[in-house]
Amino acid sequence: MEMKTVIIRNATIYTGEQVLNQGSLIISGGKIQGLFPDEPVPVQDCHVIDATGLLAIPGLIDLHFHGYGEFAITETTALSRLLVSQGVTGFLPTLMTGNPEFVISALHLLAATHGAGDGARILGINLEGPFLNPEQSGAQPRHCLMKPDPREASRLLEAGGNMVRLMTIAPELPGALDIIEFLHLNGVIPAAGHIQATCAEMLAAEDRGLCHVTHLFNRSGSFHHREPGLIGWALTRGQVTVELIPEHHHLHPLAVELTLRCKSPDRVILVSDNVPHNLRDCVLSENGAVMAPDRTLLGSAQSLLQGVFWLVDTLGIDLGFGLRLASLNPARLLGIENRKGSLEPGKDADLVLLRGRTPVLTMVEGKMVYDQLSAR
Numbered sequence: 001m002e003m004k005t006v007i008i009r010n011a012t013i014y015t016g017e018q019v020l021n022q023g024s025l026i027i028s029g030g031k032i033q034g035l036f037p038d039e040p041v042p043v044q045d046c047h048v049i050d051a052t053g054l055l056a057i058p059g060l061i062d063l064h065f066h067g068y069g070e071f072a073i074t075e076t077t078a079l080s081r082l083l084v085s086q087g088v089t090g091f092l093p094t095l096m097t098g099n100p101e102f103v104i105s106a107l108h109l110l111a112a113t114h115g116a117g118d119g120a121r122i123l124g125i126n127l128e129g130p131f132l133n134p135e136q137s138g139a140q141p142r143h144c145l146m147k148p149d150p151r152e153a154s155r156l157l158e159a160g161g162n163m164v165r166l167m168t169i170a171p172e173l174p175g176a177l178d179i180i181e182f183l184h185l186n187g188v189i190p191a192a193g194h195i196q197a198t199c200a201e202m203l204a205a206e207d208r209g210l211c212h213v214t215h216l217f218n219r220s221g222s223f224h225h226r227e228p229g230l231i232g233w234a235l236t237r238g239q240v241t242v243e244l245i246p247e248h249h250h251l252h253p254l255a256v257e258l259t260l261r262c263k264s265p266d267r268v269i270l271v272s273d274n275v276p277h278n279l280r281d282c283v284l285s286e287n288g289a290v291m292a293p294d295r296t297l298l299g300s301a302q303s304l305l306q307g308v309f310w311l312v313d314t315l316g317i318d319l320g321f322g323l324r325l326a327s328l329n330p331a332r333l334l335g336i337e338n339r340k341g342s343l344e345p346g347k348d349a350d351l352v353l354l355r356g357r358t359p360v361l362t363m364v365e366g367k368m369v370y371d372q373l374s375a376r
């Protein structure tokens with residue numbers, strides 16, 4: 001069915017590059033066709049949305065998301081619908097390390113979705129493990145971690161049917177460098193995380209194609225003046241991109257500020273690291289962290305958009321800049337910035353209208369998938 005042309009008028013538009021007050025967007029064929037600083041010429045037979053008082057922002061992209069609330073990560077239909085109500089239009093379902101057969105069957109299930117969904121798009125699959133350092137397992141079940149094994153790595157990629165885009169690995173484990181190179185050559189972004197690597201081990205991994213860090217500072221080893229480790233490496237290497245969990249149980253705001261001062265602005269990516277609340281017997285803390293009974297952090301229950309506002313509130317960063325860390329930058333890491341990540345003519349119409357801080361309308365590829373505006 002051909003979708004009607006949609007005009008969104010009178011919005012404050014954060015394009016990813018600039019802010020347009022009282023701007024307009026023309027959307028048709030799933031794409032943004034036009035972006036105007038004022039009223040566009042009316043098109044015949046179109047649907048006009050008056051966005052007076054609302055902000056239009058690029059749909060957020062969450063690279064690290066394990067599920068939410070009651071929903072396990074394989075419940076993609078429910079999760080895709082839920083995410084669009086939180087301003088996320090694309091995500092990587094992220095599998096924690098688990099029983100190998102369970103992980104393989106989850107990969108088969110996720111691969112079978114082919115990215116489709118009636119809400120946020122699945123842009124690939126993220127594997128957090130299983131080749132992680134047992135000393136830094138955190139929320140990952142220790143007994144399921146494995147020594148780097150090329151056969152297991154290919155088995156995982158195959159089960160994911162070419163949809164695996166990211167894999168977290170500890171480069172200091174014996175055999176990890178070969179896996180890193182294998183991932184890199186197979187279009188999977190190798191990411192360092194749950195590690196205790198030295199700076200020298202990180203440099204060796206970089207030579208083999210590693211240049212992304214899973215939730216920097218959380219399970220990243222420590223920074224020492226004679227052994228700066230992963231943290232020193234990540235903050236000083238220009239090509240390296242880092243994930244941050246913008247949530248106060250995971251990071252002090254100054255750890256975020258330190259990162260923003262060290263890194264070029266396009267190398268920092270915000271992720272939710274959301275986990276379902278009903279994981280084992282975890283507890284949900286006040287303000288959005290999910291913890292094991294011994295207070296080990298399992299992940300967060302705060303949405304990515306709330307994380308952006310947390311940075312705006314605690315560090316006083318510009319909202320447009322904060323949004324870019326959760327839209328254009330993740331799109332760039334995935335190599336899809338030519339079609340996603342910002343509001344520009346020619347790109348997919350993935351956008352969110354906010355009233356204050358609350359999403360009231362979300363579009364994915366031009367399709368209205370969440371609408372509280374006309375419901376009123």
Ligand SMILES: [Zn+2]
Pocket residue numbers: 064066094128273299
């Ligand atoms: Zn995680």
